[in-house]
Amino acid sequence: MKKIIYRKFITDCLIFFGVALFSTSIIIWVFQSVNYLDIIINDGRDYLVYLKYSLFSFPKILAKIFPFAFFFSFSYVIAKYELNNELIIFWNNGIKKINFVNYFFLVSIALFIIQIILTTIVVPESQNLARNLMRSSDFNFVDNFIKVKKFNASINDLTIYSEEKNSNDSYKNIYIKRKINEKEFQIIFAKLGKFKNNSQYPALELFNGENINVSEKNITNFSFDKSEFNLSPFSSNTILVKKIQEHKTLELIECTINLFKKTNLDKILKKVRNCELNNFENVLSELFKRLVVPLYLPSLMLSLLLLIIHSKEKINYTKRRVFVFLIGFFIIIFSESTLKFVSVSQTSNLILFLSPFIIGLTFYFYFINVFKITKP
Known part of the structure; x- marks a missing residue:
């Protein structure tokens, strides 16, 4: 019975999350694709080049929207279950609230793995393919x-x-x-x-x-x-050199290690054109965006699970929902803004790296403390 209840709940959450993620990403992609028309109008590229280039930008949009869609979807479904008195089914069937928290924490870990695959593999590769497409494409509409x-x-x-x-x-x-x-x-x-x-x-x-x-x-x-x-010897003004965000994650890690040690810089420069000491912060910032920002996803899940602590019968339940929403929104903004504080200082970067773990542990110990006092 417990498995059926969990399966129904997580299915509702994931369906709503999938619909929210892809529908929002498609809307943003359509608006962004309009701007890419300059590829044809100004550079004289083929329509097929335009279409492929636009499609290659879609994974980047997905990765950017992922935490927002995740938070709003799961918080909406949890609040809806509470308002419809459906969460009582969990507690009446002997499911403890701390077990509920543990289950959804594991779900967030699974979604974190999906997001980190997007940020570390899919997005850089799609950006690189888009750049290669621009390098190899011809000026088919030279009249432009x-x-x-x-x-x-x-x-x-x-x-x-x-x-x-x-x-x-x-x-x-x-x-x-x-x-x-x-x-x-x-x-x-x-x-x-x-x-x-x-x-x-x-x-x-x-x-x-x-x-x-x-x-x-x-x-x-x-x-x-x-x-x-x-006209064949001429190329478009499009930047043809690989940008930092188009390099593989392993290449950036290797670049970072060499820059820290200040060794083999000439060798790594052949792989990563921008792997230089004066560009160190940009390399670190890109790595943090790919590897550290997704770590906030489990903390985001724990923040929205604050909704299950009190039922809707409690006084000021609406205010609590707004408060939980603000906490989650703050975590998303904070996770993105930390990229501005990435520097060559190892101490500062260590603090930024540990931040998602500290926030997550704070929430979890709070749950343990609350559920020791309150009955499920």
């Missing part, structure tokens, strides 16, 4: 590079301008400036231009123009009737 009556510098070291677009998809009075190096650049004027996207490379066909090459000491120019400007 030319903005009529607007200078467009969405390609590295290249600026393009056109005065007018004709009905036959050709451009009138084109200006192109290409930066070759710090002391040399190229300027091209053409009365007419049209994109040519063949199987070999994307290019811009130019007609009736002039090519000017400017170096530190010399200026050379020549006129042309027809010329072809190859």
